[in-house]
Amino acid sequence: MDRADLVRLRRARDRMDREYTEPLDVPALARDALMSPGHFSRSFRAAFGETPYSYLMTRRIERATALLRRGDLSVTEVCMAVGCSSLGSFSSRFTELMGESPSAYRARDHAGLAGLPACVAKIATRPVRAKEAGPSVS
Structure with missing residues (x-):
């Protein structure tokens, strides 16, 4: 995974931390990260050890x-x-x-x-x- 992808994934994670009360979904987060929803989910899990949904629910x-x-x-x-x-x-x-x-x-x-x-x-x-x-x- 390249550095630019990690930066975009961190921004998506930071958005989940800030906007956890909002209705967030993988397609919207993936758009923000300039990735397809599938690629975003796989990359997020590879980078942070859990799926975007799991991360958001834990927060x-x-x-x-x-x-x-x-x-x-x-x-x-x-x-x-x-x-x-x-x-x-x-x-x-x-x-x-x-x-x-x-x-x-x-x-x-x-x-x-x-x-x-x-x-x-x-x-x-x-x-x-x-x-x-x-x-x-x-």
Whole structure:
């Protein structure tokens, strides 16, 4: 992959980071990157290790965890606030990444994160696919 392609892919990734609440799709992102949708998806996965859709949903779930920790929004409101249009897809992806449902995550005690700087809390709560996390060591 040449340097120009990497620059365009990074711009598309940055757009997903900025506009995660917007309805983004692969054809639109591919147009911005001056690539066909298929080439864009393959190149994105080769460069960043996941598909564009997976990357976008991970960013949305990452933002959703912060909103759910606050506790003042319902799961449906959080789903819509992060740009998801389907509560079922949102809940399935959330459960896959976080290992528990959005409702269970929202109900859990998050007081331990209260005194942490936002940048540290973000790292501590970063979504990791539950099946990739592996067994925990006690």
